[in-house]
Amino acid sequence: MTVAAQHDATGRRDDAVFGRFDKVHQSFVRAGQPPLVAIEDISFEVAAGSLVTLLGPSGCGKTTFLRIVGGLIAATSGTVQVNGRDVTEPHADFGVVFQQPNLMPWRTVLNNVLFPMEILGLRDAQAVTRVRELLALVGLESFEQAYPAELSGGMQQRVALCRALIHKPKLLLMDEPFGALDELTRMEMQDLLLDIRAKTGATVMFVTHSISEAVYISDVVVVFSKRPAVIADYIQVTLPYPRSAEVRYSAGFTALEHRAGRALGITR
Amino acid sequence: MSARSLRNAIYPLAGLTLIVLAWQLYVTAFGVNRIVLPSPLDIARASVANWQTLLRETWPTFWESVLGFGLAVAIGIPVAVCVASSRILNLSLYPILIATQSVPKVAVAPIILVWFGLGMQSKLVIAFLVAFFPIVVDTAAGMRATPPGLLELARSLRASRLQVFLKVQFPAALPFVFAGAKVAVTLAVIGAVIGEFVGSLNGLGNLLLMANSQLDSALAWAALVWLSALGILLFAAVALVERLVMPWAAIGHH
8 A cells, every 4th residue: 555655645755764664574484274364465664763553452463473583483574674684583672561560570570671682792881871771761770679570560661661772773663562551551652652762763663453542643654454464544643742641631642542543343 | 677578587487486385395295216206305405516517517417518519510510501592402411411411310319439538538429419400490591591681682782692692681580590500509518428327427407317327316316407507508598699689580579
């Protein structure tokens, strides 16, 4: 579909393209059965510094697509380019936040956030300072010596967010990171994400199955169809920044929710 | 000490006191022959009267158990790591491990004695043999039970195999390692005593046999009590090390 054209039509043609996905197709071989086609054909572009959500029903392949973008699995066919390079494996420019916090119970908050720096061989005094800055940003500055078991689910996911940001990734990949949180914590985390995005300028790709979450945080919502996934709609979110509680109840917000709902086949 | 940990200490003590009391009453009331079953009081008296002998004989058993256990840890953990990280090693070593485990150690003990003599070495080897298996099995299970999310995280950062092992798999396996070690350390004491039974010059197992053959049941029972105390002490020592090595494990389980 003519995603690129739609993109240009909004007058943002000056934006540099950061991610380019062309005819991405993914099928899984199954013993004694025809291959399972998870992703039929996905093509779109992501502008540098934008926040793009992949919205779709459960099991539609949006998480698989995110893992392909992150280089964690390879697409069966198609082109995946990030920052001008073909993605074949994970890259130090990427930060990943998973559905579960995936913190190491034996490490303190500080050492959990430092984990990527250790792996990349960048652990030093500066890194520790940066951990403290990030923890302050998410409101956990007094918990750096705490163990994950002492934190609530929302706090753990904030630590995971810091860990994904510690090595200053250019692309932040988030796989339903707030899915396991309660509604109020979730809304807090959405505002926190917008705040962090504004401060770091990272490009964000965010998987969710919540329509309101997608519309609230995004510049662009890419709606995935049911499996095998194709793009059901590509929605430019033109709501003003900073996004706030009032935005959630505006007519524009509701209209975008309706449009996403129609693309998902929930509403007419 | 919190109210809960106090309660945790009181209940087992109360249970033990009750059993000892019932035992004492039974022996006194029915006039049981003290060769057949000495009363707790008799055992306590024998224990106090022979404390120097008992202490002297405790040391060989202690060292046999501790060194056998130490050897089992030193060899068992690397073997488990190899078995868990290589399919070929797993296929070629694991069946042999299972096979050796199914050989009754009591049956092997005489052969070990022929090989290593009547001294400490033979007991150490038997203690090692019985302690080895739980450590290998539990460590290998722990190495395979690494949360997939943590592995994926490491992969997203392109961690090397060594980094994954040192920073993710092994720390994640530690609770399993200690579970195996706690079983192994009590088994090591049993292994040492088996060795002493088959042939030895000293040790609590040796003392127990001697006292038994002289119909000194009170002393035999005293040796048994000291053996149990030794086992409990070693178990507690491993549990203490576990707490020191994994302070995080105590959080959220109080």
